[in-house]
Amino acid sequence: MVKNVFKIGGVLLVLYSLIVSLSTPLNKGIVDFQPLQLDTGSNAVSFRFFPAPNNPSDLRFFIKSNTAYFPIEGSVEGNTFSGEVILPDTMPDAYVDVAGQIGHGDVMAILDASFVKNITKGELQTDEPVWKDVEEAGMIFPFKTILYQTIRNLNLHVPMWFAMMAIMLWSLILSVKFLGSGNVEHDLRAKEAANVGLFFSLIGIATGAVWARFTWGNWWVADPKLEGAAVSTLIYLAYFVLRSSVKDDHKKARLAAVYNVFAFVMMLVFIQVLPRLTDSLHPGNGGNPAFSQYDLDSNLRKVFYPAVLGWILIGFWLSNVRGRLATLRFRIENED
């Protein structure tokens, strides 16, 4: 039972992360506020909200300048709202936010949505609108323009790379063990671990390609992280080419172990060091905000960390099963 804990735990964690990350609703949000510059007096404005409301009858939207709220009168069509707002000559701040609510639900906002020209700064206070029974926010994923619903992919795409690095590290440790002991079975286990790591990297590339298509507009973009992914896949494909080109088991094990150690270090340099020296589209590199700034509400983390742990455990299980199979085959072949 005890030795099965990590298998059951891995499966449960992955199931939890898949179910929760697919079923949790996305926060509501407003996007594409137009125009970017407002004037005093009457202004025609429009924006879209997300997702489209079921019952668009009861909407209230405001332009908010610090303490002052100005109602936007208008109507909704699909998920586009267009209307009119009247702004006074004196306002507390020229940078204005948009805030609003549809029916009974969360209050949506865009901070610094627009800029008002020709105003004089001065004190002005209006009543704060009374928001109708704002629901207690349960498990909810943050709303991000560009990402929208694909933010869920975070819990599938990123754990693949964590799992791959963990399994490749395990493969490296087994290779070093082989170089120390000369026991071919260590090398067979290292090979199977590399096999599983390669599998994870292929899934990582596939899920990443779908995500890149949606957010950056193409299946493949010029980005150091993608180059790193491609190179590490190539390195381990070369590892398998090397293995298949040597017949003698002991010699094969020795050469493969040496290449594995060398390749892992070079892969680490390519994935971990080089992206920090150049610009990247990925969060956390080259001046982009780090991942932790994307989910201040920490709900994503409740799914993300279990997903990482679960996939790593499943990876170890896979490589363990495959490694045992390979060593048993090796023993049977060498019996006679």
Place this chain on the structure above:
Amino acid sequence: MPYLCPLMRIKAVKAIFLKEWIVERKNPHVIGGLFLYVVSTVFVTWLALVRLQNVPLWNALFWVIALFGVFNSSHRVFSQEIGTQQYYLHQMAKPLEVLFGKLLFSVLVNSILLVFTFVVFLWFFGWPGEEEGNWLALFATSFIGVLGLSGMLTLMSGIAYQAGNNPSLIAILGLPVVLPLLMLCIKVTKLILDGVAASVWSDYAFSLAGLTVAIIALASVLFPYLWSD
């Protein structure tokens, strides 16, 4: 100075270096072929482009042609140890002496190859930058790059030699692992050719030097496992 360190005798390193030198002098066509490769490739590139005043393109072509030259030369490192010569080397020298004797000769050949490629590039395409560049920095960083490339490819050549002396295996094994080093080389030399201040490229140059040291250290740790039968 009989022993610099217990793992390696300077005399033996020198002897292996000299052995390489003599073998190459007896077969001058091997290294001659490398130089011919460089000249003909640059000539073909020149026929296709004629004018090349674009610094990134000049730099990238230079490194790609030099890289394949270095790949070709690295096949030479172990391939001449045919038949029982390997056992003779096993008897006479320790693994690290073999590695460093061959590595030093390889660095010499590759440095000459790189300088030659540079001269041929200047001959056909001229100096790419707007003004006189920082020659010393260019040669220093390129030399560090060649040191790293030679270290890495000597190890890969050793693996390919043990795996049946298959020349295409060096390219398959070497290309993915050589990329981090190559990207750094291309980046540093491009910045130097652009004529930017040293403070801009010095970070990259230090990374390059660090990577080179790491490669040679890793090669000296791993080579004894490769060489012992």
